Amino acid sequence: MSSDVEETAPAADIAAAEVVPESPSEEHEDFPGCDPVPMSWDDVLAAEGGRIWYWDGDTQTAWVVRDGSADHEVQGSRLASLMTRIALERGTDIHCFGSVYLMLRQPDGRTRRMMAPDQAVFLRPREPGRGDGIALGRDRLPDVVFETDHTTDVQRRKLGIYEQWGFPELWVDVPDAGTPSRPSGLGAGLTIHILEDGKYRRAPKSRAMPGWSAEAIHVALNEPSLSRETMAELARVGRELGASEGTTPEDDLQIRGHRRDAHRVGLRQGRTMGLREGQLLALRRIASRKFAAEFVSHLFRGLDQVEDVEVLAEVGLLIVDCSDAEELERQLAKVLR
Structure with a gap:
């Protein structure tokens, strides 16, 4: 058929x-x-x-x-x-x-x-x-x-x-x-x-x-x-x-909450362990909900080298918005270059 x-x-x-x-x-x-x-x-x-x-x-x-x-x-x-x-x-x-x-x-x-x-x-x-x-x-x-x-x-x-x-x-x-x-x-x-x-x-x-x-x-x-x-x-x-x-991931309360988590969790944990470390922990948690474990490990081997917290905040939005790993890698290449 x-x-x-x-x-x-x-x-x-x-x-x-x-x-x-x-x-x-x-x-x-x-x-x-x-x-x-x-x-x-x-x-x-x-x-x-x-x-x-x-x-x-x-x-x-x-x-x-x-x-x-x-x-x-x-x-x-x-x-x-x-x-x-x-x-x-x-x-x-x-x-x-x-x-x-x-x-x-x-x-x-x-x-x-x-x-x-x-x-x-x-x-x-x-x-x-x-x-x-x-x-x-x-x-x-x-x-x-x-x-x-x-x-x-x-x-x-x-x-x-x-x-x-x-x-x-x-x-x-x-x-x-x-x-x-x-x-x-x-x-x-x-x-x-x-x-x-x-x-x-x-x-x-x-x-x-x-x-x-x-x-x-x-x-x-x-x-x-x-x-x-x-x-x-x-x-x-x-x-x-x-x-x-006519719907997107933003219509789901959980996904919409990921955007807030990327900032709120990072800021809260950053008070005790440093803003950058808190952001990375929050981003890893969010990424693990969307992408395969092998890809997340590969992703954070690179992100662990990023020092700029504003760049990490932008990365967090990309993790939420990108529909698949390939799209995320393409967008990250623009942000991290």
């Missing part, structure tokens, strides 16, 4: 259709790595612990993850962390829900079927559900649904259900770190599925996160610590989202 997927309105601005589709009827559901457990809907809502992936109201059966490992939670929490960094650059919040039920309801409002994704991402945060989860035909759908896959269960069953239920974008990540349950033919990598004309099509790049490629997303989710390249990509995605909505 070509990379220029036709744009549509953001999913968070599209209410689900009033008429919801039937879930595929099969004699036997197929969720590798899960065990069927008899459960009523009240049992599902009251369940604590175990990981329920799917529930069928017709048979009153839940499919619960067998091994109870933390693999799905790890990848989901990593995605939420990445979204936080993108949101800081955009200037407005992005909400991720790692424990939310996606529900297909009966005409009388009772839940008929339910799936639980590893993450549901809302680019324009609003109340996604009404306590019990996100119901088709009632609630706004997430912009991205994310699944970690070690056993091909997403491809074999969940993919078709997500498609039929109309979720606009699905990411499926097979982590670099394998598990005993992973089939030998299931290789690591991330796949983006975008809904077009009611059918999922594989896409090399996300529609919801402009220009973010499947390869780059997979790297960001699996590298031990965020690399310089990943940090730059997160900043780029956030800035592009902000540009389309």
Whole structure:
């Protein structure tokens, strides 16, 4: 498929259709790595612990993850962390829900079927559900649904259900770190599925996160610590989202506060340890929130030689304003020459 997927309105601005589709009827559901457990809907809502992936109201059966490992939670929490960094650059919040039920309801409002994704991402945060989860035909759908896959269960069953239920974008990540349950033919990598004309099509790049490629997303989710390249990509995605909505990092209270911190913290600590040393400490703290650790160490090997506190104050503004390490280095070259 070509990379220029036709744009549509953001999913968070599209209410689900009033008429919801039937879930595929099969004699036997197929969720590798899960065990069927008899459960009523009240049992599902009251369940604590175990990981329920799917529930069928017709048979009153839940499919619960067998091994109870933390693999799905790890990848989901990593995605939420990445979204936080993108949101800081955009200037407005992005909400991720790692424990939310996606529900297909009966005409009388009772839940008929339910799936639980590893993450549901809302680019324009609003109340996604009404306590019990996100119901088709009632609630706004997430912009991205994310699944970690070690056993091909997403491809074999969940993919078709997500498609039929109309979720606009699905990411499926097979982590670099394998598990005993992973089939030998299931290789690591991330796949983006975008809904077009009611059918999922594989896409090399996300529609919801402009220009973010499947390869780059997979790297960001699996590298031990965020690399310089990943940090730059997160900043780029956030800035592009902000540009389309008229927001900047200055619209985020935390980023706006960094400007004040660069001066206030430096001045306060400077009273006891010297103005210059206090500034450097404050700048390092701010830089560490935005850039990879390796780049910060490289940056301050040079800044430690700067004696002029006015120059350091200007450097502080650049650290806050620059969207990536390359831009910061270019701007610093002008200031420090």
